[in-house]
Amino acid sequence: LLGQILDHWFESEPLKATLATDAVIGAMASPHTPGSGYVLLHHVMGELEGRRGAWGYVAGGMGALSQAIAHAAAAWGAHIFAEKVRGVWARGAAWDALGEMLSPLLAQAVCQVLLGRDGRAQGVVLQDGTEVRSKVVLSNASPQITFLELTPQVWGARGWQGGGVPWPDCPLHWPLPPQDQLPQDFVQRIRQVDTRSPVTKINVAVDRLPSFLAAPNNRDGQPLPHHQCSIHLNCEGTHLLHEAFTEATHGRPSSRPMIELCIPSALDPGLAPRGCHVVSLFTQYTPSVLAGGQPWDEQARNAYADTVFDCIEAYAPGFKASVIGRDILTPPDLERIFGLPGGNIFHGGMSLDQLYFARPAPSYSGYRSPVPGLYLCGSGAHPGGGVMGAAGRNAARVVLEDFRHL
Numbered sequence: 001l002l003g004q005i006l007d008h009w010f011e012s013e014p015l016k017a018t019l020a021t022d023a024v025i026g027a028m029a030s031p032h033t034p035g036s037g038y039v040l041l042h043h044v045m046g047e048l049e050g051r052r053g054a055w056g057y058v059a060g061g062m063g064a065l066s067q068a069i070a071h072a073a074a075a076w077g078a079h080i081f082a083e084k085v086r087g088v089w090a091r092g093a094a095w096d097a098l099g100e101m102l103s104p105l106l107a108q109a110v111c112q113v114l115l116g117r118d119g120r121a122q123g124v125v126l127q128d129g130t131e132v133r134s135k136v137v138l139s140n141a142s143p144q145i146t147f148l149e150l151t152p153q154v155w156g157a158r159g160w161q162g163g164g165v166p167w168p169d170c171p172l173h174w175p176l177p178p179q180d181q182l183p184q185d186f187v188q189r190i191r192q193v194d195t196r197s198p199v200t201k202i203n204v205a206v207d208r209l210p211s212f213l214a215a216p217n218n219r220d221g222q223p224l225p226h227h228q229c230s231i232h233l234n235c236e237g238t239h240l241l242h243e244a245f246t247e248a249t250h251g252r253p254s255s256r257p258m259i260e261l262c263i264p265s266a267l268d269p270g271l272a273p274r275g276c277h278v279v280s281l282f283t284q285y286t287p288s289v290l291a292g293g294q295p296w297d298e299q300a301r302n303a304y305a306d307t308v309f310d311c312i313e314a315y316a317p318g319f320k321a322s323v324i325g326r327d328i329l330t331p332p333d334l335e336r337i338f339g340l341p342g343g344n345i346f347h348g349g350m351s352l353d354q355l356y357f358a359r360p361a362p363s364y365s366g367y368r369s370p371v372p373g374l375y376l377c378g379s380g381a382h383p384g385g386g387v388m389g390a391a392g393r394n395a396a397r398v399v400l401e402d403f404r405h406l
Helices: 002-009 013-024 036-044 062-075 143-150 184-192 238-249 298-315 331-338 390-403
Strands: 088-091 110-115 121-126 131-133 136-139 154-156 159-161 200-206 231-233 258-262 277-284 323-329 374-376
Touching (some): 013 036, 013 258, 110 143, 121 136, 374 390
Antiparallel strands (some): 088 136, 110 121, 200 323
């Protein structure tokens, strides 16, 4: 168990609890939940610029990373349609002499994966009815969206039928297939993936740098070393994390939530006007479904955010007075806006029964899907979530190997 590992190596309870936050981050789990130790390993197994276990900020914000990937793809001939993001890539027929490129890259709203008479993926259909043909399709969307919404499953009287296509007026004309496309056991497995999320993300704009009682600001108001790190609050002991988790399992937002506070503008001043800052709050635990079926309406969102701000105020007096704007994203918001199933940042829990050969389903952990020519390359594939690109790189290598035989 995680507690045994931490107890073996450390004595300080606040230090153990702070490390334990990385074992439950993004997971509807307690530090006492079996398997939580792997999530901690997952977060420290990588490296940044040669420093093992280190994390970093993206200059210009996380959107700059997406733009960097887009520019790199475009430099190799990719076409990008970014009116609406849906996270599906289709591989076209434009290749250069150096070998394999992705072209085009589709980020416009995808209506369905286009299947041929032989059941192979042949491209995608956009919401406006445009068909983009390709020999292979790579989906960066979650397994739930990829296979239950975008992939036709059963042939019926009106043609291919999907598992919940979000655009019923999508103009499709499917050829007669030889059989049901997705095995029922596979569909059942995808439906049963644990996507519970405890995360509410709060983005805050402040007119001054938070000053913590433990390390007050200098008179000049300039960022100090701790402002450039992740700051963990309400984690003086692992029992506090467990109590916060227990409240959420009963449908109640934590009364003393776990808070990971980052100030990216302390390192990247261009993110905010002079003297102001952007504060990113990654908080948990908040259940996707509140007790009694209560909705996550504006009142519920603000009540929880006020609880979080009250907690921060106890560590950094004056924080609440410095707030000039906030954006609150509960699990349902994260699902609605970003397509994260259940609001889960990993596209599914990182428990041992949903990792390695079982991600996203047994026999389909190698990025290939039951549909020939359709590949999964996002966080729902091995090795799971995190801004590291491992799933995409691995999937690309599999596609390159398969493409030689097409």
